[in-house]
Amino acid sequence: MFSLTLAETAAALRKRQFSASELTETYLAAVEALNPRLNAFITPTPELAREQAAAADRALAAGEAGPLAGIPLGIKDLFCTKGVRTTAASRILAPFVPPYESTVTEHLRRDGAVFLGKTNLDEFAMGSSNITSAFGPVTNPWTRPSDAAPLVPGGSSGGSAAAVAARLALGATATDTGGSIRQPASFCGVAGIKPTYGRCSRWGIVAFASSLDQAGPLARTVEDCALLLNSMAGFDPKDSTSADRQVPDFAAASRRGVKGLRIGVPREYQSDGMPPEIAALWQQGLSWLREAGATLHDVSLPHTKYGLATYYIVAPAEASANLARYDGVRFGARVEGEDLDSMYENTRGAGFGAEVKRRVLIGTYVLSAGYYDAYYLRAQKVRALILRDFLDVFRDVDALLTPTAPSAAFAQGERMDDPVKMYLNDVFTVPANMAGIPGLSVPAGLDARGLPLGLQVLGKPFDEETVLAVGAAVEKAAGFAALPSLRAGEARP
Amino acid sequence: MTYFIDGATGPWEVVIGLEVHAQVISRAKLFSGAATAFGAEPNTQVSFIDAAFPGMLPVPNRECIAQAVRTGLGLNARINLASHFDRKNYFYPDLPPGYQISQFTRPIVGKGTIEIELADGSERAIGVTRLHLEQDAGKSLHDQHPSKSYIDLNRAGVALMEIVSDPDLRSPEEAGAYLRKLRSILRYLGTCDGNMEEGSLRADVNVSVRHPGEAEYRTRCEVKNVNSVRFVMQAIEAEAKRQVAVWEANETVEQETRLFDSAMGVTRSMRSKEDAHDYRYFPEPDLPPLVLDPAWVEKLRQGLPELPDARRERFLRDFGLSPYDASVLVAERATAEYFEAVAKGRDAKQAANWITGELFAHLNRSGQGIEESPISAAALGRMLDLIADGTINGKIAKQVFEAMAGSGAGPDAIIAERGLRQVTDEGAIEAAVAKVLAANPDKVGEYRAGKDKLFGFFVGQVMREMKGKGNPALVNEALRRQL
Numbered sequence: 001m002f003s004l005t006l007a008e009t010a011a012a013l014r015k016r017q018f019s020a021s022e023l024t025e026t027y028l029a030a031v032e033a034l035n036p037r038l039n040a041f042i043t044p045t046p047e048l049a050r051e052q053a054a055a056a057d058r059a060l061a062a063g064e065a066g067p068l069a070g071i072p073l074g075i076k077d078l079f080c081t082k083g084v085r086t087t088a089a090s091r092i093l094a095p096f097v098p099p100y101e102s103t104v105t106e107h108l109r110r111d112g113a114v115f116l117g118k119t120n121l122d123e124f125a126m127g128s129s130n131i132t133s134a135f136g137p138v139t140n141p142w143t144r145p146s147d148a149a150p151l152v153p154g155g156s157s158g159g160s161a162a163a164v165a166a167r168l169a170l171g172a173t174a175t176d177t178g179g180s181i182r183q184p185a186s187f188c189g190v191a192g193i194k195p196t197y198g199r200c201s202r203w204g205i206v207a208f209a210s211s212l213d214q215a216g217p218l219a220r221t222v223e224d225c226a227l228l229l230n231s232m233a234g235f236d237p238k239d240s241t242s243a244d245r246q247v248p249d250f251a252a253a254s255r256r257g258v259k260g261l262r263i264g265v266p267r268e269y270q271s272d273g274m275p276p277e278i279a280a281l282w283q284q285g286l287s288w289l290r291e292a293g294a295t296l297h298d299v300s301l302p303h304t305k306y307g308l309a310t311y312y313i314v315a316p317a318e319a320s321a322n323l324a325r326y327d328g329v330r331f332g333a334r335v336e337g338e339d340l341d342s343m344y345e346n347t348r349g350a351g352f353g354a355e356v357k358r359r360v361l362i363g364t365y366v367l368s369a370g371y372y373d374a375y376y377l378r379a380q381k382v383r384a385l386i387l388r389d390f391l392d393v394f395r396d397v398d399a400l401l402t403p404t405a406p407s408a409a410f411a412q413g414e415r416m417d418d419p420v421k422m423y424l425n426d427v428f429t430v431p432a433n434m435a436g437i438p439g440l441s442v443p444a445g446l447d448a449r450g451l452p453l454g455l456q457v458l459g460k461p462f463d464e465e466t467v468l469a470v471g472a473a474v475e476k477a478a479g480f481a482a483l484p485s486l487r488a489g490e491a492r493p
Numbered sequence: 494m495t496y497f498i499d500g501a502t503g504p505w506e507v508v509i510g511l512e513v514h515a516q517v518i519s520r521a522k523l524f525s526g527a528a529t530a531f532g533a534e535p536n537t538q539v540s541f542i543d544a545a546f547p548g549m550l551p552v553p554n555r556e557c558i559a560q561a562v563r564t565g566l567g568l569n570a571r572i573n574l575a576s577h578f579d580r581k582n583y584f585y586p587d588l589p590p591g592y593q594i595s596q597f598t599r600p601i602v603g604k605g606t607i608e609i610e611l612a613d614g615s616e617r618a619i620g621v622t623r624l625h626l627e628q629d630a631g632k633s634l635h636d637q638h639p640s641k642s643y644i645d646l647n648r649a650g651v652a653l654m655e656i657v658s659d660p661d662l663r664s665p666e667e668a669g670a671y672l673r674k675l676r677s678i679l680r681y682l683g684t685c686d687g688n689m690e691e692g693s694l695r696a697d698v699n700v701s702v703r704h705p706g707e708a709e710y711r712t713r714c715e716v717k718n719v720n721s722v723r724f725v726m727q728a729i730e731a732e733a734k735r736q737v738a739v740w741e742a743n744e745t746v747e748q749e750t751r752l753f754d755s756a757m758g759v760t761r762s763m764r765s766k767e768d769a770h771d772y773r774y775f776p777e778p779d780l781p782p783l784v785l786d787p788a789w790v791e792k793l794r795q796g797l798p799e800l801p802d803a804r805r806e807r808f809l810r811d812f813g814l815s816p817y818d819a820s821v822l823v824a825e826r827a828t829a830e831y832f833e834a835v836a837k838g839r840d841a842k843q844a845a846n847w848i849t850g851e852l853f854a855h856l857n858r859s860g861q862g863i864e865e866s867p868i869s870a871a872a873l874g875r876m877l878d879l880i881a882d883g884t885i886n887g888k889i890a891k892q893v894f895e896a897m898a899g900s901g902a903g904p905d906a907i908i909a910e911r912g913l914r915q916v917t918d919e920g921a922i923e924a925a926v927a928k929v930l931a932a933n934p935d936k937v938g939e940y941r942a943g944k945d946k947l948f949g950f951f952v953g954q955v956m957r958e959m960k961g962k963g964n965p966a967l968v969n970e971a972l973r974r975q976l
Contacts, residue, residue: 202548205548222647239550240780320773325546331546368771
């Protein structure tokens with residue numbers, strides 16, 4: 001059963017080759033066996049999963065099954081789930097059980113999905129290595145054959161990516177504010193897409209940076225991502241920033257092919273510091289697309305180089321306001337104090353980890369009187385220029401191909417001393433968030449040490465279809481079949 | 494009419510600007526579907542959005558936006574077809590998200606004007622700087638527990654309009670007139686109930702002083718949250734006098750926020766400029782810019798009711814009222830409608846006199862509004878008809894009016910029951926005149942000797958003899974004849 005993709009599993013369930021309950025038990029057993037080593041799930045939900053699987057079996061028997069009936073998923077613990085603890089991997093929300101269901105997970109429930117549990121992440125989705133979780137780091141199921149050092153899965157959706165890579169789930173929800181879907185996808189050898197800002201509702205997702213946050217799926221294949229996105233996406237009147245647009249058939253789009261497509265190669269992504277094997281893989285990816293019938297075009301995105309710097313102004317600024325509500329007054333953890341201010345200080349001092357505090361401080365600083373114009377306002381202007389760069393090149397090309405991340409997965413403990421070095425992980429992914437455009441990461445190969453590397457496809461606003469088609473073409477050409485060390489030796493589709 | 498404060502160094506001019514917070518009339522809050530009724534049990538009108546639960550998002554309430562636009566149109570103000578919301582950040586337990594959604598750089602309504610009328614009949618146009626929409630905070634209850642504060646979030650998220658005036662006001666009277674006029678316009682529009690006791694209308698008063706002829710404004714102080722027209726006027730006078738004393742002591746007025754102590758009639762410092770919050774405003778990323786369709790705004794304009802200024806013009810033109818009476822009668826929409834119902838087809842000045850005189854006096858005594866008046870417009874109108882057709886005279890009418898106010902009965906029933914019908918029988922009048930003249934032979938002599946003033950005395954005596962019911966014209970006629 002583990003060797004089947006989500007699409008294949010859905011077909012097998014319809015043919016009654018096995019039941020949703022059998023499938024769920026198999027996955028639950030895997031979670032039980034491997035989660036102690038990976039820490040991919042903060043809160044497994046076996047009872048909920050069994051109920052949902054039983055309901056899926058009834059629906060399948062009655063011929064009324066939704067498109068995802070019986071499909072076992074991991075849910076990033078940033079999505080509020082009714083009656084199921086939702087922590088955002090923070091101590092401050094450790095006791096929080098939402099009385100409501102996020103729109104995205106509601107869509108998945110509507111379509112019959114089975115929730116295996118809430119997956120680990122960087123605290124409030126702030127991080128690129130899943131090191132900042134108050135519930136402990138996630139371990140990447142991949143290891144370097146040369147040493148046994150536990151590797152990071154990337155972040156912030158590290159638990160979701162590790163769970164999918166280790167075959168503890170067929171797919172998972174994730175969110176991406178600066179690369180939190182694509183970078184862990186690359187580190188864990190799975191596919192993931194951040195759709196256009198506004199494609200998925202943010203209602204019920206614990207907010208990090210409102211103008212950048214976007215939900216999307218992680219799965220083993222591009223087509224699986226498309227199937228999940230078909231369910232997750234859609235207009236939601238409860239989110240004023242969600243887009244009132246029809247959801248196209250993403251799965252069909254992923255099978256379109258790339259014949260005649262114009263693929264842009266942004267020269268600003270070619271840095272001297274890029275590891276040669278990543279540069280080589282990128283060239284390989286471009287060759288695959290050309291061989292599949294696409295044409296290649298050099299393009300320029302002159303403001304991309306400011307992306308990371310401006311991202312680390314905009315995202316913390318919004319976060320500093322979004323996280324003000326965690327004050328111990330109405331929900332979550334409270335640490336009493338002698339007076340109101342000391343209660344605030346004690347609660348937030350004990351409730352937030354170091355990275356969250358750092359970003360709240362940065363955000364508060366850049367919004368302060370006298371600094372606002374120099375930082376926040378200027379960053380917003382640069383942001384508009386970054387979007388204009390993309391819209392300009394998308395007049396000439398249909399999609400862009402770049403590396404996803406500047407490196408493969410690194411070991412836990414590496415790069416932890418300097419936050420700015422950690423921030424550099426997002427250098428290739430952040431511009432898509434700043435511009436709100438869709439971006440996808442697809443596993444394309446292994447580095448010399450046997451670790452997966454992803455390539456990133458960027459597309460026009462609301463043209464996820466082309467992004468998926470290009471991603472699927474790279475995936476097909478790459479024929480990426482390696483399995484993480486943890487699962488080595490098993491069959492891979 | 495110029496208002497100055499006399500100081501040791503000469504007269505001081507007072508410069509005043511008002512920031513009025515007006516609660517929008519709407520069933521639901523600005524960004525959530527929770528109800529807004531006043532006086533509900535604590536924390537019964539709170540959605541997860543109002544309580545700022547994780548992942549909750551604001552969705553603008555169309556009716557609140559419409560109310561702000563109507564108000565802007567009613568203030569002859571520019572409607573900004575594109576505006577946006579900002580976050581104003583500060584920590585307080587009754588502000589659940591840790592920020593208030595407000596409009597900072599681009600408000601929904603720009604410059605407008607309010608015409609005010611003063612007691613001496615003069616009129617002035619006061620500039621409105623802007624109107625913006627924002628959320629109200631909840632309420633902290635500090636008196637429910639010895640060591641804890643309780644929070645009531647019913648009000649959290651209710652829509653407010655902040656209406657800011659230019660620093661155009663120059664006296665407490667003008668400030669009072671501005672506030673009353675603004676309140677009147679809001680109530681006509683149905684966009685705010687104007688109830689200052691319940692806090693649906695609150696004013697922050699900015700005051701500074703300067704010598705007449707000075708080109709620049711001096712430092713101003715803001716007196717926060719004054720909750721009646723009278724207190725606004727008192728607070729201005731108290732604060733202006735305080736500032737005059739400070740300047741004249743060769744000290745400097747510091748910019749600060751103050752509170753008005755109405756019991757002592759003084760303002761007190763609340764926080765200085767140094768302690769002022771840094772609100773760290775930035776555009777609300779959960780909401781796209783607010784873009785209004787010009788056709789929708791036009792539709793709202795078409796739907797506006799007649800406003801006090803237009804109605805006043807009409808009353809002056811159609812009813813020939815004095816400017817003062819017209820202003821008084823249009824101030825409240827209900828009063829204006831009452832007046833129109835009474836005046837229709839009758840002597841409008843007489844109607845105005847009865848309403849602004851007897852009726853207002855009665856309602857003031859009983860503490861009732863005109864909507865609760867025991868005398869309906871129809872009943873008062875009928876009474877005026879009975880005066881006009883001679884059934885009762887003006888004097889008796891006052892008795893009838895009092896009886897109507899007391900019992901709620903109609904004028905015909907009261908006149909019949911109490912036998913108040915005017916006596917027009919000439920025989921009875923002649924007899925009463927003869928009796929009075931016979932009883933006062935000396936006065937008759939004086940009158941006939943040229944003391945004309947005594948005529949009024951005889952009228953009074955005859956009316957008393959007839960228990961007030963004599964037809965005044967016939968009584969005069971009979972007296973002239975017999976004298």
